[in-house]
Amino acid sequence: MSDLRNYISQIKKINDLKIIKRKVSTKFEIAGITAKVDGSHAVLFENIKESNFHLVANLVGTRKRFALAMGGTENNIHAKIISAIKNAKHPRIIPSGQFLENKSKNLFSMPIVTHFEKESGPFITSSVAYAKNPETGKQNSSFHRMMPIDKTHFTIRMVEGRHLHRCFIDAKEHGEDLKIAITVGVHPAILIAGAYQAEWGQDEIDIANSLLGGKLTLTKLPFSGLNVPSGSEIVMEGKILRDKTHPEWMVEMLQTYDHKRSQPVFELENLYFRTNPIFHDVLSGYSEHRLLMGMPIESKLNGELKKAFPQTLQVSMTNGGCNWLHAVVQIKKKSDSDPKKIIKKTFASHRSLKQVTVVDEDIDPTNAESVEYAMATRFQADKDLMILKKVRGSSLDPSSNQKKLQTAKMGIDATRPLSKRPEGFELAKIPKINKINLEKYIK
Numbered sequence: 001m002s003d004l005r006n007y008i009s010q011i012k013k014i015n016d017l018k019i020i021k022r023k024v025s026t027k028f029e030i031a032g033i034t035a036k037v038d039g040s041h042a043v044l045f046e047n048i049k050e051s052n053f054h055l056v057a058n059l060v061g062t063r064k065r066f067a068l069a070m071g072g073t074e075n076n077i078h079a080k081i082i083s084a085i086k087n088a089k090h091p092r093i094i095p096s097g098q099f100l101e102n103k104s105k106n107l108f109s110m111p112i113v114t115h116f117e118k119e120s121g122p123f124i125t126s127s128v129a130y131a132k133n134p135e136t137g138k139q140n141s142s143f144h145r146m147m148p149i150d151k152t153h154f155t156i157r158m159v160e161g162r163h164l165h166r167c168f169i170d171a172k173e174h175g176e177d178l179k180i181a182i183t184v185g186v187h188p189a190i191l192i193a194g195a196y197q198a199e200w201g202q203d204e205i206d207i208a209n210s211l212l213g214g215k216l217t218l219t220k221l222p223f224s225g226l227n228v229p230s231g232s233e234i235v236m237e238g239k240i241l242r243d244k245t246h247p248e249w250m251v252e253m254l255q256t257y258d259h260k261r262s263q264p265v266f267e268l269e270n271l272y273f274r275t276n277p278i279f280h281d282v283l284s285g286y287s288e289h290r291l292l293m294g295m296p297i298e299s300k301l302n303g304e305l306k307k308a309f310p311q312t313l314q315v316s317m318t319n320g321g322c323n324w325l326h327a328v329v330q331i332k333k334k335s336d337s338d339p340k341k342i343i344k345k346t347f348a349s350h351r352s353l354k355q356v357t358v359v360d361e362d363i364d365p366t367n368a369e370s371v372e373y374a375m376a377t378r379f380q381a382d383k384d385l386m387i388l389k390k391v392r393g394s395s396l397d398p399s400s401n402q403k404k405l406q407t408a409k410m411g412i413d414a415t416r417p418l419s420k421r422p423e424g425f426e427l428a429k430i431p432k433i434n435k436i437n438l439e440k441y442i443k
């Protein structure tokens with residue numbers, strides 16, 4: 001129940017998967033087809049020109065399939081993630097991972113996709129990396145894109161200060177390479193947990209196990225000693241070299257090109273895969289990527305804000321803000337000082353945020369027009385605007401100082417001032433309008 005094949009069977013049953021038998025190329029063609037089905041069904045490519053592997057894309061590209069991956073519905077996504085974080089439980093370890101069925105030393109046996117015209121090369125975009133936290137001895141799991149350099153080397157992009165990067169810096173300071181494992185083609189619950197930024201020392205795989213009802217099992221790898229999901233389609237193990245970097249740049253969640261970065265190099269020791277393996281590709285900046293990265297953080301924001309400020313009704317990471325940079329917080333305001341405190345807390349809970357808008361309970365935080373209406377009618381820039389300068393922001397935003405990771409942030413209090421007459425903000429209603437049937441009046 002806890003591997004990619006189980007999930008593929010589930011979405012097949014509800015007619016949410018299309019199988020493509022026509023021969024396709026990893027060079028732009030798979031990316032083009034995935035972009036065209038964005039927002040609708042998943043696709044399974046069974047005939048790939050450059051590889052014998054099958055490839056699935058747009059796997060959890062809708063809220064419906066995202067929720068299904070956690071055994072939930074579109075309405076309880078936040079609750080499911082928050083509960084899984086609270087009830088995280090370590091998976092059982094078993095000796096026999098199915099991925100041990102086949103072995104290779106050539107990473108080009110995988111159908112690694114070239115997505116966009118100006119990227120530095122093809123990228124694996126669904127790769128989850130596992131490493132040992134040097135302080136707690138527990139494992140960490142997190143998403144990292146990887147670009148092949150040759151048969152046994154990849155670049156691996158690590159955001160500075162994030163947990164895998166901290167593990168790598170620690171190894172480097174001790175004059176060592178960092179042993180890691182990487183999986184591609186796992187149950188999407190593992191991806192959802194891998195995208196969540198848990199506390200330092202908490203293993204995201206325990207959250208995945210909770211999302212999977214305690215049914216996840218792990219298998220220990222011979223070279224790294226790390227434990228990875230037993231049902232993974234593809235597993236790589238090796239080390240991130242302490243003294244080697246290589247240039248790379250790719251399209252990010254914002255659908256723009258990242259700048260050229262020198263990133264560390266991963267050296268492959270073993271590549272394992274199941275018989276008839278299924279590779280998973282995530283198209284950067286499109287729905288699946290935005291849902292996978294944005295939803296766990298949106299859930300975290302909902303959990304933390306509602307706990308600290310019970311007047312919070314809902315937090316939405318907006319589509320226009322790439323589901324990463326902008327949030328709207330809907331509250332039932334008790335005091336005029338609430339919004340500014342809430343803005344500060346929201347920024348503190350997700351440091352990549354650049355804009356936070358607070359609105360009243362009659363404004364839909366997921367609807368950009370409704371939020372703009374609140375700004376037009378309830379906001380005065382000289383007192384309701386909060387500007388933070390030169391603070392840590394997202395590495396993704398091209399308008400910021402990406403070298404120093406510094407940005408300006410804006411908090412907007414678009415709530416009704418309690419001191420003003422309430423009728424001034426009330427949406428006017430026409431009595432008995434629902435009883436009027438236009439057909440009786442206009443023939």
Ligand SMILES: C/C(=C\C(=O)O)CCOP(=O)(O)O
Nearest residue numbers: 159252253293352394395396
């Ligand atoms: C969401 C990120 C990358 C991507 O999937 O494109 C990582 C960005 O992290 P920041 O902390 O906002 O730099």
